[in-house]
Amino acid sequence: MTNSFQDFAKAKLILAIGTNMTEAHPVSSSFVKNAVQNGADLIVVDPRRTGLAEHATMHLPIKVGSDIALLNSLMHVLITEDLYDKEYVKSCCVGFDELKAKVMEYPPERGAEISGIDAETIRKVARRLAEVRPGMLAYTLGITEHTCGMNNVLSCANLQMLLGNVGFDCGGVNPLRGQNNVQGACDMGALPNVFPGYQQVADAKARAKFEAAWGVKNLPEKPGLMMPQMMDGLLDGKVKAFYIFGENLANTEPDIRHVEHCLDSAEFLVCNDLFETETTRFADVILPAAGWSENDGTFANSERRVNRVRTVSKAPGVSMPNWWIFKEIAARMGHKWESSSARELWDNEISVLAPALGGIKYDRIEGDGLQWPCPTETHPGTPTLHRDGKFTCGLGNLVPVDWTPPAEVPDAEYPFVLSTGRRLYHYHTRTQTGRSAGINEILGEETADISAADAKALGIEHGEMIKVKSRRGEVTVKENITEQVPPGMVWMAFHFREGCANWLTNPVFDPVTKTAEYKACAVQLAKL
Amino acid sequence: MKNDIITLTVNGRDVKNLQVTGKKGQTVLEVLRGNGVYVPTLCHHPKMPPYGGCRLCIVEIENMRGLPPTCTTPAVDGMVVHTHTERVTRVRKTVLELLLAYGNHNCLTCEQNGACELQNLVYEHGIEHVRFKTDFVPKHIDDTNPMIVRDQNKCVLCGRCVRGCLQVQVNGVIDIAARGSDSYITTFDNKTLKESNCLYCGQCVQSCPVGALTEKKAKGMGRQWELEKVRTTCPYCGVGCQLNLHVKDGRIARVSAVEGALPNDGRICVKGRFGYDWIYSEERLKTPLIKENGGFREASWDEALNLVAAKFTEIKEKYGPDAIAGVSSSRSINEDSYQMQKLFRSVIGTNNIDNCART
Numbered sequence: 001m002t003n004s005f006q007d008f009a010k011a012k013l014i015l016a017i018g019t020n021m022t023e024a025h026p027v028s029s030s031f032v033k034n035a036v037q038n039g040a041d042l043i044v045v046d047p048r049r050t051g052l053a054e055h056a057t058m059h060l061p062i063k064v065g066s067d068i069a070l071l072n073s074l075m076h077v078l079i080t081e082d083l084y085d086k087e088y089v090k091s092c093c094v095g096f097d098e099l100k101a102k103v104m105e106y107p108p109e110r111g112a113e114i115s116g117i118d119a120e121t122i123r124k125v126a127r128r129l130a131e132v133r134p135g136m137l138a139y140t141l142g143i144t145e146h147t148c149g150m151n152n153v154l155s156c157a158n159l160q161m162l163l164g165n166v167g168f169d170c171g172g173v174n175p176l177r178g179q180n181n182v183q184g185a186c187d188m189g190a191l192p193n194v195f196p197g198y199q200q201v202a203d204a205k206a207r208a209k210f211e212a213a214w215g216v217k218n219l220p221e222k223p224g225l226m227m228p229q230m231m232d233g234l235l236d237g238k239v240k241a242f243y244i245f246g247e248n249l250a251n252t253e254p255d256i257r258h259v260e261h262c263l264d265s266a267e268f269l270v271c272n273d274l275f276e277t278e279t280t281r282f283a284d285v286i287l288p289a290a291g292w293s294e295n296d297g298t299f300a301n302s303e304r305r306v307n308r309v310r311t312v313s314k315a316p317g318v319s320m321p322n323w324w325i326f327k328e329i330a331a332r333m334g335h336k337w338e339s340s341s342a343r344e345l346w347d348n349e350i351s352v353l354a355p356a357l358g359g360i361k362y363d364r365i366e367g368d369g370l371q372w373p374c375p376t377e378t379h380p381g382t383p384t385l386h387r388d389g390k391f392t393c394g395l396g397n398l399v400p401v402d403w404t405p406p407a408e409v410p411d412a413e414y415p416f417v418l419s420t421g422r423r424l425y426h427y428h429t430r431t432q433t434g435r436s437a438g439i440n441e442i443l444g445e446e447t448a449d450i451s452a453a454d455a456k457a458l459g460i461e462h463g464e465m466i467k468v469k470s471r472r473g474e475v476t477v478k479e480n481i482t483e484q485v486p487p488g489m490v491w492m493a494f495h496f497r498e499g500c501a502n503w504l505t506n507p508v509f510d511p512v513t514k515t516a517e518y519k520a521c522a523v524q525l526a527k528l
Numbered sequence: 529m530k531n532d533i534i535t536l537t538v539n540g541r542d543v544k545n546l547q548v549t550g551k552k553g554q555t556v557l558e559v560l561r562g563n564g565v566y567v568p569t570l571c572h573h574p575k576m577p578p579y580g581g582c583r584l585c586i587v588e589i590e591n592m593r594g595l596p597p598t599c600t601t602p603a604v605d606g607m608v609v610h611t612h613t614e615r616v617t618r619v620r621k622t623v624l625e626l627l628l629a630y631g632n633h634n635c636l637t638c639e640q641n642g643a644c645e646l647q648n649l650v651y652e653h654g655i656e657h658v659r660f661k662t663d664f665v666p667k668h669i670d671d672t673n674p675m676i677v678r679d680q681n682k683c684v685l686c687g688r689c690v691r692g693c694l695q696v697q698v699n700g701v702i703d704i705a706a707r708g709s710d711s712y713i714t715t716f717d718n719k720t721l722k723e724s725n726c727l728y729c730g731q732c733v734q735s736c737p738v739g740a741l742t743e744k745k746a747k748g749m750g751r752q753w754e755l756e757k758v759r760t761t762c763p764y765c766g767v768g769c770q771l772n773l774h775v776k777d778g779r780i781a782r783v784s785a786v787e788g789a790l791p792n793d794g795r796i797c798v799k800g801r802f803g804y805d806w807i808y809s810e811e812r813l814k815t816p817l818i819k820e821n822g823g824f825r826e827a828s829w830d831e832a833l834n835l836v837a838a839k840f841t842e843i844k845e846k847y848g849p850d851a852i853a854g855v856s857s858s859r860s861i862n863e864d865s866y867q868m869q870k871l872f873r874s875v876i877g878t879n880n881i882d883n884c885a886r887t
């Protein structure tokens with residue numbers, strides 16, 4: 001996020017696109033709803049009438065995967081009606097002419113045809129966005145989990161820059177990160193192309209720095225594989241050994257049958273985990289790890305805030321912290337590492353090596369955490385990035401992007417769009433929430449959410465078991481009639497192994513980010 | 529601005545003719561609290577709009593009639609406030625006695641014992657006997673859902689749960705029904721919480737000053753004074769809510785949101801509040817496991833780690849470092865991810881390290 005969660009409560013206008021915040025980021029949504037109570041505009045763009053849409057001043061139920069068409073049309077109106085922030089664009093951004101040429105191809109009428117939102121509404125929204133500034137844009141996986149995910153993100157950024165909304169409190173482009181420490185895992189360099197602190201592995205200077213710090217020579221310069229490529233590597237034999245730390249890939253990745261085939265092909269598979277999972281079935285070695293509240297450490301949240309996590313009890317049996325496990329493997333491969341606590345790792349290695357984290361030390365985050373960039377030990381942290389439109393990388397890049405449809409769209413054989421996501425009560429594959437007393441009682445099984453109209457046409461009663469089938473697989477699942485879902489759409493989650501949406505989802509990826517298209521594939525429904 | 533500053537004079541429990549300053553627009557209570565002057569309250573909650581329902585915060589203000597509640601009375605420059613006159617104290621005592629008479633406050637087994645605002649007020653006012661005989665009929669206890677127990681017999685009708693649900697979390701599930709001593713807290717359509725639209729965020733529980741709303745899972749897990757508070761970060765979504773774990777003998781009895789903390793300022797959701805006890809699951813892995821003949825057998829750390837190191841070394845030598853790949857956890861701590869990428873880059877010698885950033 002360029003901005004902070006507290007900004008939501010104070011915002012004058014919030015454009016929430018592809019974010020089911022009331023379920024996936026409930027506390028964040030409470031701040032958004034507070035803003036609405038205080039008179040803010042809330043514009044929700046989502047195919048479903050989500051919990052957040054219930055509080056919206058305007059809900060735009062776009063067709064699945066039509067975001068760019070809508071955003072380009074909004075920008076078309078801003079430019080043709082001369083409503084964009086010319087001053088800001090001129091002094092803070094580059095690429096306006098190219099962007100203009102592209103969005104001119106998307107008059108509201110064309111946007112309307114693709115997105116299903118009528119042209120007048122598009123004009124109205126654009127004018128409102130120009131009127132109430134700064135406005136905050138928030139998005140979640142509804143934007144990124146598409147084959148055009150990267151372009152969706154660029155398009156959101158284009159809109160906010162055109163409006164001159166980036167670099168101010170209660171403005172900005174705000175992706176809410178899904179998992180508690182996905183921000184942190186990226187910050188730490190658990191990515192194939194960067195060291196901790198986003199220092200490029202391809203950069204010789206960065207390599208020299210880490211070689212010196214880690215006491216090694218010849219750190220590899222070629223960026224590594226992204227996860228979907230690792231999976232394919234297991235199949236074609238390029239990857240022999242696979243190490244999975246704390247992820248249940250066999251349920252979370254698209255097309256479970258394919259994923260399990262990949263995992264089964266590994267010559268040697270190691271898992272660090274808390275429980276046996278569908279994924280650890282394929283392991284050769286399972287290493288038992290300390291879990292949350294069983295070790296000290298830090299998480300980084302979506303607003304780049306590094307927060308402490310503390311120990312209250314010992315892990316069961318001989319389970320050990322993951323950092324210890326990695327350290328022991330390194331030792332057995334001939335490398336003696338010094339740090340022997342999370343605090344030592346952070347204070348003596350991470351914050352020393354990653355410039356943006358340089359000022360964050362354990363003794364500074366006893367209470368509230370600090371938001372990076374925080375380069376020195378007297379720096380207060382950075383709640384808002386690109387302050388006053390001064391972009392960290394110089395000028396803000398306006399990048400023209402075209403709308404492209406999802407890789408698989410409904411046809412005569414598979415006439416419904418399946419879109420997937422999370423529900424409030426469970427987390428991912430339920431390894432944790434499913435074992436927390438009472439939660440299964442509140443939500444005990446997967447459902448396929450469909451509209452009353454479709455249920456009627458198919459002759460299905462509320463709560464009946466139905467078959468949902470895609471080109472990848474099929475599941476039998478309880479059907480749930482809801483006003484949230486429009487006709488033509490099915491919505492499911494991936495919390496339960498039985499009825500998990502990922503038996504059906506399409507393993508196609510954004511070409512750059514390699515994020516899978518969880519939000520769109522084609523399915524058929526049948527009465528049992 | 530200078531003329532926004534107002535000055536009040538207070539005579540109270542511990543103060544005489546004290547001059548206190550505040551800002552125009554503040555309530556009398558806010559000015560007094562801001563200056564550390566004590567006034568009892570019950571229905572007031574600093575993060576909620578004032579309600580003015582309990583009448584414990586009443587005072588005498590010179591040149592004003594009656595006993596105005598400080599929580600709803602705007603502060604005016606020059607006010608002279610008496611917080612603990614005999615008249616004020618007498619009314620407060622009566623209010624408290626009525627609350628006791630119209631309820632069933634069995635502190636002996638109450639989860640809130642020791643942290644109860646009513647108990648503290650009764651103690652402070654030295655109320656040992658209740659003078660009133662009433663027609664109080666025991667009320668309904670709703671414990672049909674797995675998370676929250678609502679015991680209306682302990683409810684003091686302060687409305688904090690209602691405001692917490694409607695104004696803080698904006699869920700609007702509960703409200704006060706009926707009037708006077710017949711009032712009670714209920715969901716729309718008078719359903720149990722289980723049958724209602726309740727989202728189990730527990731804001732109502734956290735807002736309740738007494739034992740009328742408690743966590744079912746906390747029952748019998750420890751008295752309030754035995755619990756140690758440990759601040760930590762929620763392990764679920766990317767908001768990173770700050771939690772207090774209330775711990776007895778190394779075991780979490782309950783979880784609450786840290787008030788005034790960033791980013792969540794005293795709020796959490798159902799997962800943060802109730803999704804903690806998986807750590808005690810019997811199904812936790814307790815020892816390294818090695819696959820043998822299609823099944824797993826237990827192994828020592830040495831055996832398991834030696835095997836992993838040997839296999840990685842062998843594969844690296846045979847196929848090169850890029851034949852090894854790893855995925856780090858987006859759920860575990862930073863320090864773990866750092867350590868894993870360091871293992872891959874500096875020991876194995878490959879950049880084949882990624883995380884689930886994309887789901």
Ligand code: SF4
Nearest residue numbers: 693726727729730732
């Ligand atoms: S748990 Fe949350 S949603 Fe349910 S009644 Fe309490 S405050 Fe409202």
Ligand code: SF4
Nearest residue numbers: 683684686687689736
């Ligand atoms: S349940 Fe608790 S918070 Fe709600 S009105 Fe009763 S005493 Fe107040």
Ligand code: SF4
Nearest residue numbers: 762764765769797800
């Ligand atoms: S309490 Fe809920 S909203 Fe807060 S971090 Fe945890 S899962 Fe997210």
Ligand code: FES
Nearest residue numbers: 571582583585599
């Ligand atoms: S605190 Fe003022 S009336 Fe209750």
